[in-house]
Amino acid sequence: MYSTASESASADAQSRDVDTPDSIAPGEMIREAESTTRQRVLQLVVEEGPISAAALGSELQLTAAAVRRHLDAMTEQGILEVKNVTTRRRGAGRPSRRYVVSQRGQRTMGDDYLGLVKTALALLQDGSASQTVQDGGVSQGEGAAPEAAAGLAREYFAGFEQRWEAELAQIEDLDARTDRLSELFNEEGFAGFTRLVGRDNPLLAMQSTQLCQGHCPIREIAAAHPVFCEEETDMISRLLDVDVRRLSTQAAGAHVCTTHVPVGREKLAAEQRARAAAHAEAELQISAEDGATHQSRKVSGGRKRIVISPRQQERLS
Incomplete structure (x- = not known):
């Protein structure tokens, strides 16, 4: 026999299933973690740029591959840009790749x-009273x-x-x-x-x-x-x-x-x-x-x- 109590219990069970973290799809959890890590990488580039991938990995305790994945993605999106820096230690060798925030990245922030x-x-409203009328027209002084x-x-x-x-x-x-x-x-x-x-x-x-x-x-x-x-x-x-x-x-x-x-x-x-x-x-x-x-x-x-x-x-x- 179907009862209102059983219907309520079923609804509560469904509600618990929705609110339980286990109900979140694994793909969504991965994407959320990726987004959080990417924000950390971006924030560090903002604060420390120009900065290398190795320095980012050391600071964030991430592998070089993980850091480069985020850097490459944000570079392709135009959020970051690469600057080639030649240091005294490297001499005339291959320049080091350093990352900075691009102008587009600044706008996204x-x-x-x-x-x-x-x-x-x-200010414009207050300054309108200081306008002077000359030769039948309205003009402001030079340097206004x-x-x-x-x-x-x-x-x-x-x-x-x-x-x-x-x-x-x-x-x-x-x-x-x-x-x-x-x-x-x-x-x-x-x-x-x-x-x-x-x-x-x-x-x-x-x-x-x-x-x-x-x-x-x-x-x-x-x-x-x-x-x-x-x-x-x-x-x-x-x-x-x-x-x-x-x-x-x-x-x-x-x-x-x-x-x-x-x-x-x-x-x-x-x-x-x-x-x-x-x-x-x-x-x-x-x-x-x-x-x-x-x-x-x-x-x-x-x-x-x-x-x-x-x-x-x-x-x-």
């Missing part, structure tokens, strides 16, 4: 145009377009700076502050990371950190208006509280945006300031022990006190 367009429209691009760039990066400034100001060490800034860039879709340069160099002033961005959401706009790269560089300098230098930009054709942060030079300057302060403190203490207070030196016009020993006094008399 997404572009942050919506917020930028909204800001542009607001570059000024509008500069204003748009300032507005765009001002949003990042306002959100990040308070957090970065609490980090005193420049290396740590640069690392945190790279993380903030990464969270906003710029694929930020850092590279340490010259850390084995005995000269402290030669040590530096490279702040890198593997993806630029506004690459095409920055290529047309380089002022965006300039404004971003100025923002980085203010957030790190140090003079930085831009080494490369994706807008100019590089595969990664790189900013030179003179960590060693700043550490050396801090050490010199600390030594100078310690020396001044030591001189002040010696003067105090000789009976000359800081106040008395100010009253005497800041002249240096010469202390003569009794033996030197006998020779002079």
Whole structure:
């Protein structure tokens, strides 16, 4: 006899069969795993490119064949491109194949145009009041377009700076502050990371950190208006509280945006300031022990006190 209870039990069993991982087709599981691995390969190329297949396999703990399968697939799709690099170690031999993200690959990672367009429209609306009427027609002064691009760039990066400034100001060490800034860039879709340069160099002033961005959401706009790269560089300098230098930009054709942060030079300057302060403190203490207070030196016009020993006094008399 057929009952409602048996029908419900059958439906529950079917539901469990659908929700159970065992019901997923093996082909679908393989494709999902392949997609996840490919994303890991792509992300590492973004962060470390130009990078070789061997280095990718070592980093991801994959076989060379597995890595090359993903690299070949993404190269055929136009997401990656190959750069032949000749190193000193290889000499005049066969160049090494290194992989970087192509411009098409950058576009597949997404572009942050919506917020930028909204800001542009607001600026254009506000700037319409500054137009002047000449000879019965409406015209804007010469240089209005570059000024509008500069204003748009300032507005765009001002949003990042306002959100990040308070957090970065609490980090005193420049290396740590640069690392945190790279993380903030990464969270906003710029694929930020850092590279340490010259850390084995005995000269402290030669040590530096490279702040890198593997993806630029506004690459095409920055290529047309380089002022965006300039404004971003100025923002980085203010957030790190140090003079930085831009080494490369994706807008100019590089595969990664790189900013030179003179960590060693700043550490050396801090050490010199600390030594100078310690020396001044030591001189002040010696003067105090000789009976000359800081106040008395100010009253005497800041002249240096010469202390003569009794033996030197006998020779002079």
